Amino acid sequence: MLQFINDLPDDIVGIHAVGEVTKEDIDTALIPRLDDLVKRQGEIxxxxxxxxxxxxxxxxxxxxxxxxxxxxxxxxxxVAVVTDQKSVEWFTNNVFKLLIPGKAQGFPLDKLEDAVRWISEE
Known part of the structure; x- marks a missing residue:
C-alpha cells in the first residue's frame, strides 16, 4: 500500500510504502501526485x-x-529513498542515480529527517 506523506514542502512528493504495493497503488496514489507536481513546477x-x-x-x-x-x-x-534494506540503499546510491538526470540518495530509516533536509535543499 502507498500512503502520502503530507507534512512536506509543496515541491516534494512523499510516499510511504508498506505491505504489498500493487499497480492500482501506483495508478491512484503515485502517478496523480507526480503529474500534478510536474504541472505545477516542471520538476520532481x-x-x-x-x-x-x-x-x-x-x-x-x-x-x-x-x-x-x-x-x-x-x-x-x-530522489531520496529511505529504507533499512541495504541492497535498495546501495542501488539508489550507486546505480539509480546513474539512470536519472537528477540526483538520488539512499538513507536508512533512522535518517528520515536527514533525507527530508537533503531533498529540500537547493
Missing part, C-alpha cells in the same frame, strides 16, 4: 519511505513504476 523531488520489502511490489506495480519514471524522465530533480 520525490521522497520514498520504503518500509516493505522490495519483493512486495507486484509485477504490475514495477511495470507502472518504470512507466511513470520514463514518462517524466527529464523532470527528475531529486
Amino acid at each position: 523531488n520525490y521522497l520514498l519511505v520504503l518500509e516493505t520489502n522490495a519483493q512486495n511490489f507486484t509485477a504490475g506495480a514495477w511495470f507502472e513504476d518504470v512507466k511513470v519514471g520514463l514518462k517524466h524522465f527529464t523532470k527528475w530533480k531529486k
Whole structure:
C-alpha cells in the first residue's frame, strides 16, 4: 500500500510504502501526485519511505513504476529513498542515480529527517 506523506514542502512528493504495493497503488496514489507536481513546477523531488520489502511490489506495480519514471524522465530533480534494506540503499546510491538526470540518495530509516533536509535543499 502507498500512503502520502503530507507534512512536506509543496515541491516534494512523499510516499510511504508498506505491505504489498500493487499497480492500482501506483495508478491512484503515485502517478496523480507526480503529474500534478510536474504541472505545477516542471520538476520532481520525490521522497520514498520504503518500509516493505522490495519483493512486495507486484509485477504490475514495477511495470507502472518504470512507466511513470520514463514518462517524466527529464523532470527528475531529486530522489531520496529511505529504507533499512541495504541492497535498495546501495542501488539508489550507486546505480539509480546513474539512470536519472537528477540526483538520488539512499538513507536508512533512522535518517528520515536527514533525507527530508537533503531533498529540500537547493
